[in-house]
Amino acid sequence: MTGPGADELGELRCQVRDLRRQLADAHARLRSIVERSADGAMVVDAHGAVVYANPAAHRLLGHADGELLGEHLGFPVTAGEVTEVEIVTSDRAHLVAEMRVVATEWDGRTAALALLRDITERHRSQAELAHRATHDALTGLPNRYLFTDRLRQALVRLQREHDSLAVVFADLDGFKPLNDRYGHPFGDLVLIEAARRLTMTLRPSDTAARLGGDEFVILCEDIHDATGVATSILARIEAAFAQPFRIRGTSVRVGISAGYAATGDPECDPEELLRRADDAMYARKARR
């Protein structure tokens, strides 16, 4: 049996060289895709050390190129397909990233490929939307939706804590004539100042909200003496409105009427409690 001739060997060597070149080209192409990717890609070994990270991963994690190699970041895990992680930055403006994990091998050993996408902006706009849906745009106070939700939660907590809670209902006196005389933008400034004064009367555990128009409500939680606390809040509210408002260089008097309803019953209907506080407020207004 004779071996391959010199020509044949030469041919084979050429083929091997071509295949090697093709392989190197494919490798370089793949590498350039990963290196240029806007998403971070990292390979982490079983002990949690980074064995590869592309430039985007370095940027996202706040490291100069090459600095992540050998860093004991931790082995990446997700419960589902994807999870959200935060990236701790030195300036405390933390980033949010979506992380996908794919099981892989690196130099023949078990490893994980973690793909990271910066979703900080998306997160911020979602948080902003959620804030807008639950807060009054003018005063920044919680709106009716959020207030009712907090009231429901507070009622549920009554079951455990055997305390009581009170709802204070307040509306401004003489707001409409001010609005008619000076215009809506002026009225808006009055509402903003009213919200600020109301907020100053609160204890840290209380929640103030704007229901709409010139109507405000306050939820007073974890109180042993609901009547005593609510009465002192009413006095503080009236004192907070004793001084005239100074709006755009004009001094105006804005009064406030407030009433409250208290309950220790976890089964109490939130709407019914609000109605009772509203009635108490009108009764006080009528006595003036």
Next chain:
Amino acid sequence: MTRYELTVYVLREDNRVRAAVEAFRRSCSRRLGAEAFDICVVDVLANPELAEAERIIVTPTVVRDLPLPRRRAIGDLLAVDALATALELPEDPIDGGDRS
């Protein structure tokens, strides 16, 4: 008895994080026995110097401080089985293995 000391680094300890830590704690309790481990939760915003000393770059990070060698994992605290594998904790005797 081998004693396990685990530290969970989170960005801020809100209700969602507390619930996830509880799920992880229950999983550890089944794997290690209720008395054989401690979990310490570190809020990175409240303790930036601790996070810096430990070079915490991503939260949540879970560190097995003891027994040595130390092990670290990052990602979803609810991925209890994958976390246990990454931190080399014993198998859960109830489901007897890793589901994730």
